[in-house]
Amino acid sequence: SAAEKDGHDWFMRKEIHEQPRAVADSLLGRRTPAGQLQLDEVRISDEDLRDIDKVIIIACGTSFYAGMVAKYAIEHWCRIPCEVELASEFRYRDPILTRETLVVAISQSGETADTLQAIRHARTQRSKVLAICNTNGSTIPRESDAVIYTHAGPEIGVASTKGFLTQLVACYLLALYLAQVKGTRYGDEINQVMDQLEAMPGHIQTVLDREEEVYALAKSYVGARSVLFLGRHAGYPVALEGALKLKELAYLHAEGFAAGELKHGPIALVEQDLPIWCVVPPRGRDQLHEKMISGIQEVRARGARTICLAEDGDTAIEPYADVLIRLPKVPTLLQPLVAAVPLQLFACELATLMGHDVDQPRNLAKSVTVE
Numbered sequence: 001s002a003a004e005k006d007g008h009d010w011f012m013r014k015e016i017h018e019q020p021r022a023v024a025d026s027l028l029g030r031r032t033p034a035g036q037l038q039l040d041e042v043r044i045s046d047e048d049l050r051d052i053d054k055v056i057i058i059a060c061g062t063s064f065y066a067g068m069v070a071k072y073a074i075e076h077w078c079r080i081p082c083e084v085e086l087a088s089e090f091r092y093r094d095p096i097l098t099r100e101t102l103v104v105a106i107s108q109s110g111e112t113a114d115t116l117q118a119i120r121h122a123r124t125q126r127s128k129v130l131a132i133c134n135t136n137g138s139t140i141p142r143e144s145d146a147v148i149y150t151h152a153g154p155e156i157g158v159a160s161t162k163g164f165l166t167q168l169v170a171c172y173l174l175a176l177y178l179a180q181v182k183g184t185r186y187g188d189e190i191n192q193v194m195d196q197l198e199a200m201p202g203h204i205q206t207v208l209d210r211e212e213e214v215y216a217l218a219k220s221y222v223g224a225r226s227v228l229f230l231g232r233h234a235g236y237p238v239a240l241e242g243a244l245k246l247k248e249l250a251y252l253h254a255e256g257f258a259a260g261e262l263k264h265g266p267i268a269l270v271e272q273d274l275p276i277w278c279v280v281p282p283r284g285r286d287q288l289h290e291k292m293i294s295g296i297q298e299v300r301a302r303g304a305r306t307i308c309l310a311e312d313g314d315t316a317i318e319p320y321a322d323v324l325i326r327l328p329k330v331p332t333l334l335q336p337l338v339a340a341v342p343l344q345l346f347a348c349e350l351a352t353l354m355g356h357d358v359d360q361p362r363n364l365a366k367s368v369t370v371e
């Protein structure tokens with residue numbers, strides 16, 4: 001009923017709007033009064049954690065994209081090599097697993113069969129397993145050595161939204177925790193990132209307050225045959241997630257690409273009026289922003305219509321954006337927490353306008369318990 005949906009038409013739309021709270025709840029109680037990070041259930045000694053020399057993240061669907069963001073954070077903050085792999089592929093390639101490998105399973109439901117079988121395989125090789133999960137007492141955390149619970153609350157919409165954002169939070173927490181235990185990053189710096197994370201619910205709310213712009217945009221794309229998404233760095237998984245949301249909900253051909261890879265093939269797809277969402281990295285010292293702009297110039301020169309997600313104050317992007325959706329100014333690694341939101345709103349609205357059941361898309365299940 002509408003009451004259960006807080007006046008929203010879909011659970012998904014309600015859950016999108018619950019994200020500031022879900023993110024805040026997932027950050028709650030993570031710092032001790034002495035400023036040390038603590039996780040929920042870590043049955044792995046600090047000594048064993050210090051010996052970890054490789055992290056392998058396994059997940060499916062949207063959770064896999066959260067894992068891709070985690071790789072950027074873990075390698076940057078902890079200097080530990082990190083791989084991300086689809087759970088369904090993992091054990092079939094005879095992966096190299098040792099006692100010094102930390103396998104991180106990300107699963108909103110905690111019941112996904114592909115992910116469960118992957119961690120069972122990892123445990124037979126004596127690797128440590130840490131679960132990031134939204135469902136207390138579900139199978140995956142029960143079979144893991146450590147758990148970080150996300151506090152999104154129950155997610156009803158089949159396509160994950162608040163589940164995804166809280167998984168990102170858990171991934172950042174894990175990366176900072178490993179950095180703390182390994183001593184690669186020190187108290188002050190960890191506290192600074194925690195402060196930035198604690199500001200994110202407010203920033204996500206700012207994006208939600210601007211939802212009407214995204215809805216208006218969705219109206220003009222009813223009938224589109226294909227939509228592309230470009231991103232770089234932590235914005236690349238966001239592009240993939242934006243495309244997945246459109247496939248899941250609007251049953252539309254949609255693909256995400258790393259912007260730098262465009263010239264190696266995907267640019268051949270670009271034709272007059274093709275809509276392309278561009279997740280523009282924050283301006284910084286790393287040239288990501290400039291490189292993104294040159295990618296955008298390439299697709300515009302071939303007639304694409306660019307919808308740019310760019311931070312407040314970024315005036316350099318203006319000449320290259322057919323449509324500009326503003327994001328609050330946040331650090332590059334944390335940008336997925338705000339950049340994913342307009343893409344969720346867009347997919348939700350477009351699918352609604354197309355008359356689809358947003359909460360229960362055809363052919364999909366909330367948790368897939370068969371391999």
Ligand code: G6P
Pocket residue numbers: 060061062063106107108109110111112115158159160364365366367368
């Ligand atoms: C299903 C859902 C997706 C979800 C994926 C992984 O395919 O439709 O929305 O991302 O499973 O689910 P999990 O519960 O393991 O995160």
